[in-house]
Amino acid sequence: MNVQIQPILAALKRHKAGTLLIAMQIALTLAIVCNATFIIRERLARVARPTGMVETHLLTVQNRFVGTGATSSEPLVKADLATLRQIPGVVDATAINSYPLRGGGWSMGVQTDPDARKAITAATLYFADDHAVATMGLKLIAGRNFRADEISWQDAQKVEAPGEIIVSKALADKVFPDGHALGRTVYIMGNARPSTIIGVVERLQTPWSGTFADNFMEHSVLLPIQLTGAFGSYLVRTEPGRLDALLKTVPAQLMKTNRMRVLRDDTGVRSFAEVREAAYKTDRGMALLMTVVCVVLLAITAAGIVGLTSFWVGQRRRQIGVRRALGATRSDILGYFLTENLLIGLAGVVVGTAMAVGLNLWMVTHFEMHRLSMVYVAVGVVALLLIGQGAVLAPALRASRVSPVEATRSV
Amino acid sequence: MFAYYLDLALRSLRRNKALTALMVFAVALGIGASMTTLTVFHVLSGDPIPGSSGTLFYPQLDPQDKDNYEPGKEPPAQVTWIDGMNLLKAHRGTRQALMSGGAVPVQPAQSGMDPFFSEARYTTADFFAMFRVPFLYGHGWTATDDDAKARVAVITRKLNEKLFGGKDSTGRTLRIKDTAFRVIGVLDHWHPNPHFYDLNTGSYGDAEDVFLPLSTFRDLRLGRNGSMDCWGRGGGDDAHLETATCTWLQFWVQLDSPGQVAAYRQFLVNYSREQHDLGRFQRPPNVRLRSLMQWLDYNKVVPGDVRLQVYLAFGFLLVCLVNTVGLMLAKFMRRAGELGVRRALGASRRDVFTQLLVESGVIGLAGGLGGLGLALLGLWAVRHQPSDYAALARLDPAMLLTTFVLAVGASLLAGLLPAWRACQVTPALQLKSQ
Numbered sequence: 001m002n003v004q005i006q007p008i009l010a011a012l013k014r015h016k017a018g019t020l021l022i023a024m025q026i027a028l029t030l031a032i033v034c035n036a037t038f039i040i041r042e043r044l045a046r047v048a049r050p051t052g053m054v055e056t057h058l059l060t061v062q063n064r065f066v067g068t069g070a071t072s073s074e075p076l077v078k079a080d081l082a083t084l085r086q087i088p089g090v091v092d093a094t095a096i097n098s099y100p101l102r103g104g105g106w107s108m109g110v111q112t113d114p115d116a117r118k119a120i121t122a123a124t125l126y127f128a129d130d131h132a133v134a135t136m137g138l139k140l141i142a143g144r145n146f147r148a149d150e151i152s153w154q155d156a157q158k159v160e161a162p163g164e165i166i167v168s169k170a171l172a173d174k175v176f177p178d179g180h181a182l183g184r185t186v187y188i189m190g191n192a193r194p195s196t197i198i199g200v201v202e203r204l205q206t207p208w209s210g211t212f213a214d215n216f217m218e219h220s221v222l223l224p225i226q227l228t229g230a231f232g233s234y235l236v237r238t239e240p241g242r243l244d245a246l247l248k249t250v251p252a253q254l255m256k257t258n259r260m261r262v263l264r265d266d267t268g269v270r271s272f273a274e275v276r277e278a279a280y281k282t283d284r285g286m287a288l289l290m291t292v293v294c295v296v297l298l299a300i301t302a303a304g305i306v307g308l309t310s311f312w313v314g315q316r317r318r319q320i321g322v323r324r325a326l327g328a329t330r331s332d333i334l335g336y337f338l339t340e341n342l343l344i345g346l347a348g349v350v351v352g353t354a355m356a357v358g359l360n361l362w363m364v365t366h367f368e369m370h371r372l373s374m375v376y377v378a379v380g381v382v383a384l385l386l387i388g389q390g391a392v393l394a395p396a397l398r399a400s401r402v403s404p405v406e407a408t409r410s411v
Numbered sequence: 412m413f414a415y416y417l418d419l420a421l422r423s424l425r426r427n428k429a430l431t432a433l434m435v436f437a438v439a440l441g442i443g444a445s446m447t448t449l450t451v452f453h454v455l456s457g458d459p460i461p462g463s464s465g466t467l468f469y470p471q472l473d474p475q476d477k478d479n480y481e482p483g484k485e486p487p488a489q490v491t492w493i494d495g496m497n498l499l500k501a502h503r504g505t506r507q508a509l510m511s512g513g514a515v516p517v518q519p520a521q522s523g524m525d526p527f528f529s530e531a532r533y534t535t536a537d538f539f540a541m542f543r544v545p546f547l548y549g550h551g552w553t554a555t556d557d558d559a560k561a562r563v564a565v566i567t568r569k570l571n572e573k574l575f576g577g578k579d580s581t582g583r584t585l586r587i588k589d590t591a592f593r594v595i596g597v598l599d600h601w602h603p604n605p606h607f608y609d610l611n612t613g614s615y616g617d618a619e620d621v622f623l624p625l626s627t628f629r630d631l632r633l634g635r636n637g638s639m640d641c642w643g644r645g646g647g648d649d650a651h652l653e654t655a656t657c658t659w660l661q662f663w664v665q666l667d668s669p670g671q672v673a674a675y676r677q678f679l680v681n682y683s684r685e686q687h688d689l690g691r692f693q694r695p696p697n698v699r700l701r702s703l704m705q706w707l708d709y710n711k712v713v714p715g716d717v718r719l720q721v722y723l724a725f726g727f728l729l730v731c732l733v734n735t736v737g738l739m740l741a742k743f744m745r746r747a748g749e750l751g752v753r754r755a756l757g758a759s760r761r762d763v764f765t766q767l768l769v770e771s772g773v774i775g776l777a778g779g780l781g782g783l784g785l786a787l788l789g790l791w792a793v794r795h796q797p798s799d800y801a802a803l804a805r806l807d808p809a810m811l812l813t814t815f816v817l818a819v820g821a822s823l824l825a826g827l828l829p830a831w832r833a834c835q836v837t838p839a840l841q842l843k844s845q
Contacts, residue, residue, distance in 0.1 A: 017832055018744075021737035028730045036723065066516045066526040118479075230516075230634075262527055285796060286716055293723060296440060297730055303433050304734040311741035367715050 008340050015312065019344055022308055026348025026384055029301045031355035034380040035363065036290040038372050043287040047280040051100035052168065052203030052218070054137025057091075057243055058272040059250060060099060061234040064262045073228045074153045076258060081131075083257045084234060087249060089242035094131040094235050097227050098124075098207040101279035105207035110175055110221070114187045114194070121174050123167075123219035124206040125188065127159075127227045133166070133201065135237045141169060143182050143199035146224040156227045161188055166199035170218035188221060195223075209279040211368045243271055298387060305391040309337065313399040320399055321406030330400040337396035338389060345388040349381045356380070413769065420770035423746075430742065431774070434735045438778025438822055441731030443785025444724040446806075446814045450786065451793055452721045453810060454803045455615065455713045459603035463543055464703040466505075468664050468672065470498065470679055473697035474656070474686070475642045486697050487640055488710075489658040493691075499535060503678050504664035504671070506541040510534035511660050512609050513628065513635045515621055518586040519574055529570065530619035530636075532609075533628035539565070539596075541665045542608065547571075549581035549596035552624055560630040565596040565622040587621070590631055598622075604803055605712045607703055609661050611637035615800040629653065676700045728821070735774070736825045743767055743833035754838035763834040771826020772819065779818025786814060 012019045063080070065073055077095050084093035098105035106127075109119025126132070130146040143166070150164055165188065172181035185194035204220040206213050238246050251269045254261070263269060270278075313320075320333055360372035424431040458464050472494055473486035490498070495509040515531045538544070539551035548571075552563050564585050571580055575594075585592045604615055623633070632649065641657035652659070666672045676698065683696035701709060743750075750763055786806065793804040806814075 017740055017828065018737055021733055021740065025730055025733045025737065028726065028733065032723070032726045032730065039719075064528060066518075066528070260526070262525070281796070282716060286720075289720065290723070293444070293727055297727060300433075300437050300440070300731060300734055304437075304737055307430055307433060307738045308741050311738075311745050315745055363719075367719055 005339065005343070008336065008343060012340065012343070018308055018312070022305060023344050023348040023351065025301055025304055026345055026388065027352035027355055029297050030349055030352030030377075030380050030384050031359050033294045033297060033384075034352075034356040034376045035359050035372065036294050037380070038360070038376050039369070040287045040290045040294075041376075042370065043283040043290075046209075047283050047287070049205065049217070050203060051205040051276075052136075052138060052201065053100060053272070054237075055272045055276065057238045057240055058135075058137070059236040059238060059243060059246055060102075060270050060272055060275055061236065061250065061254070062102075062264065062267055062269075063232055063234065063254070065230045065258075066260050066262055073230065073232070074226070077226065077228075077232060079257055080234065080254060083253050084236055084250065087246065087253055089239050089246055089249075091237040091239055092131050092135040093237070094129055094135040095226055096129075096132060096233055096235060097127040099126070099136070099233060099235055099275075100205040100207060101209055101275050102207040102233070103209070103279065107206070107213075107216070108188055110171065110219070111187050112175060112185075121171070121219055122216045123171050123188070123221050124208075124216070126204075126220060126222050127225045128222045129224065129226055132222060132235075133199075135235050136204075137237065138204060139202040140166075141200055141202045143197070145199060146222075150224040151226060152224065153226045153228055156229045159225065159227070161193045161195050162223050162225055163193070163196060164198045164224055165195045166201060166222040167197055168204040168218050168220040169200055169202055171220060172197065172200050174219060188223075209283075247271060298383075301384075302387050302391040305341065305388055306395060309341065309392050309395040310398075313337070313395045316399075317402050317406050320402040321404055321408075324402060325404035325407045333400040333402070334396050337392055337399055341388050341392040341396075342385065345385045349384055352384070353377055353381065412765075416766045416769040417773070419766055420773050423742075423770060424773065427742065430738060434738055434774050435777045435781060437731040437734050438775060438818065438825075439781030439785055441724075441728035442779055442782025442814065442818045442821070443789060445721075445728045445817065446782060446786035446810065447789030447793065448717070448720040448724040449813070450790060450806055450810045451717055451800070451804050452713065454805070455605070455717055455800055456707075457604065458704065459605055459607045459707075460543060460703075463665075466665050466667050467541070467703040468504075468666050468675070469699075469701050469703070469706045470662060470664060470675070471699040471701075472679065472683055472692075473694050474658070474692050476656075476693045478642065480694055482695075484697075486699060487658040489638070489640070490660050490662045491656070491658050492653045492660060494686075495660045495662050497682070498662055498664070501678070501682075503675055504666050506537040506665040507663065508535045508538040508541055509625060509660055509662050510538065510608065511625070511628070511635055512611065512619065512637045513633055515587045515623070515633050517570075517574075517621070518589070520584070520586065521574075529621045531621040531623055531628075531633070532619040533623050533625045533633070533635075535625050537665075538622070541663065542603070544601050545599040547597045547599040548579045549594070551596055551622075557624050557626050560626040561624060562590060562592045562627060563595045563624065564592040565598065566594060567598045567618075567620045568600060570620040571597045585621075587623075588631060588633060592623070604800075605707060607707060607712075608663060609637060610707075610710050610712060615803065635659070672700065732821055732825050735822065736828055739771055739774075739826055740829035740832060743829045747833065747836045750833060750836050751838045754836065760834045764830050767830035767833055768823065768826050771822055771830065775819045775822020775826070778822055779815055782818050783811075783814050 065076055081093055081095055084090055106125045107122050108125055110121055110123045111119045129151045130148050133140055133145045146164065146166070152162070154160065167181065173179065175181065175186055176184055181197050181200060183196060185196050188195055203218055205218055206216060206220060236246065236250060247269055251263050254263065323333065356377050357372065360369070363369045364371060471486040471488065472490060474491055474494055475487065499507055499509045511533050513531045513533060514528045516526055517529050518526045535557050536552055536554045547568055551565055552561060556563055564587070566585065571577060574580070574585070575583060580594045580597060583594050585594050602618060606615065606618055629652065637659065639657050639659040641655065664675065666675055679698040679700060680696045683692055683698055686692040687696070753763060790804045790806060794801050
């Protein structure tokens with residue numbers, strides 16, 4: 001197969017508009033598909049982030065007490081926990097102000113110097129009890145859990161920093177880069193008392209799934225404090241296979257214990273799988289949308305190449321016949337169209353690469369986006385060239401079957 | 412003549428069914444995607460109160476201390492109680508209102524109905540007139556009620572239906588946190604979107620159901636929602652919100668003329684200077700006076716994903732159009748012979764051009780219809796998403812018209828280049844080569 005590029009270029013000059021349009025379509029498709037794939041990967045990576053908890057067999061309750069005495073909730077919460085822990089199928093339960101992926105929580109600056117003007121980092125505060133580590137299924141990698149006698153009940157409006165705290169490893173490493181966080185003290189409630197780190201858990205995500213929390217995503221503090229107030233959450237760990245039944249039993253039992261409460265129909269009692277689903281719904285929706293757009297775009301571009309090449313083949317039957325009559329083999333003709341498409345494709349991807357990078361730079365300044373990795377562009381280039389070759393194959397094969405006799409016929 | 416061209420176009424389109432289908436499909440997809448995303452964008456970036464949004468302004472002051480001071484930085488997004496009250500009492504605008512959001516426990520009088528929480532707005536008297544809130548029954552409260560910390564409430568039509576069966580409930584009693592409130596007004600349908608006056612409590616979706624005087628809220632220590640930014644040694648302790656060095660209230664002012672706006676801006680600077688001299692403010696005057704739409708724009712209320720989708724969809728439409736132009740060009744050039752014959756038989760260039768444009772117009776129309784269908788389908792899908800703006804995603808007449816103009820315009824534009832190229836054909840050359 002001996003293909004000369006010179007005649008192909010000469011022929012393309014006679015189809016300037018068509019050639020330009022295909023090249024432009026390839027360029028645009030490359031620019032959009034590269035960036036869309038990049039967004040898909042970013043979103044999927046976000047969705048796959050672990051919370052640090054054992055998420056199966058975990059049930060969440062968002063509770064709000066109403067009526068008199070709702071704000072001095074200590075006896076109410078204690079009664080609820082006693083109820084929850086004795087329901088058959090429940091392994092453990094804890095009362096906590098928030099939990100990963102819930103969407104709302106408490107964040108504070110963490111610092112080692114009480115007089116520092118600026119905190120080292122932001123961290124989320126989980127007001128928990130001695131059952132929290134077990135219920136959430138956190139992995140304690142250093143130190144110990146809270147003891148029951150360390151738990152205090154405090155008013156959310158005037159919380160005092162506790163003497164002991166448990167932190168996530170990410171936070172420990174951020175505040176103490178030397179790796180020795182256990183037993184050291186930090187200041188977490190603005191400028192109040194120092195708190196000693198008595199335990200480190202392997203991982204614990206903040207309650208937020210949005211991009212604003214990305215820079216302190218795993219910076220969490222567990223405090224041995226129970227907040228009194230009308231609003232609070234419970235986490236319930238169930239025995240395997242009991243979750244579905246407990247989704248109905250738990251609200252019924254809680255209502256039986258105390259009717260003066262509001263458990264919302266939609267978010268009152270949920271399995272953690274539902275919490276995760278809700279937290280990342282928009283990210284997954286966006287990834288799905290981008291995938292559909294990419295597939296359709298590639299399909300349309302391929303179809304466009306098929307259509308345009310078919311026309312060109314039809315238009316040049318006479319010339320193809322002449323070439324065949326003059327001794328060109330079938331594979332020469334096939335090679336001619338494949339090479340022609342490759343040349344147009346190459347022009348397209350060169351422009352497309354520049355456009356992809358430009359589009360990404362523009363998106364970095366206008367949206368919360370990162371710089372596009374060139375791997376995506378490289379994969380996109382190869383994919384588009386292959387799709388082009390694949391699309392041109394059918395019309396090119398048809399062209400190669402044109403018989404030399406056609407040279408003598410008028411169209 | 413047009414009927415003839417239409418007939419020719421349909422014949423030609425029927426000859427290449429797969430290709431015609433591809434072109435129509437591509438245009439339809441492009442239009443459908445663009446219209447879906449554009450409609451969502453249009454709904455989300457709309458004017459929440461058309462007609463009067465131009466006269467509503469959101470003043471910002473900078474009452475913070477010297478810590479972390481950087482010249483040129485934006486002042487806080489909200490105001491402190493002291494500043495809010497000072498601006499309110501100054502009465503420099505036509506109307507002004509100070510407000511915050513919260514949730515209150517409503518205890519229905521009916522037995523059998525469990526107590527529930529309602530979103531509440533605590534505000535001052537001018538709120539209703541300034542935002543042109545429509546009333547079904549009764550009216551809002553007065554400045555006297557504000558001063559008296561009156562136990563009065565305005566509720567929405569929805570809550571009125573739930574609690575009082577939709578009847579005129581003015582004068583009836585509403586129990587909130589063990590306190591009896593007198594209902595003095597029931598709102599008609601009012602859902603400003605975005606929820607412009609307080610963007611902390613979600614930009615879209617349901618607004619609050621209960622409106623209470625701000626002074627009453629503080630008197631009864633009702634629950635507060637929204638963001639609060641504190642500095643210095645000040646904490647957001649509920650008992651001392653009035654004196655706390657925290658910004659947590661929204662202040663809106665109505666200014667009817669450009670002169671009034673300029674005067675108000677000057678007033679804000681003078682006020683800051685005066686507070687600085689008194690020792691309350693420590694930074695040099697740093698004020699903003701954004702109009703409602705500027706405020707929404709500054710806060711980027713339209714989610715980034717929605718804007719991204721609009722750009723993506725239009726990129727998609729562009730590729731679809733380029734694709735259609737390419738195919739149409741090839742198709743028209745293929746018919747050079749036929750067109751040469753027509754030209755030789757006396758058709759002018761203009762005739763041939765019109766004929767081809769009719770053909771591309773037919774594709775555009777079919778694509779536009781398909782695109783409209785896809786847009787309706789797309790919006791239906793958006794409405795079934797869990798986002799708080801889902802219910803708003805509907806096609807209004809303006810967007811419907813835009814769809815058609817976009818579809819036909821785009822495909823005529825797409826047909827322009829191929830048709831022009833095709834009628835450049837010289838009849839003699841074509842005939843000779845036959």
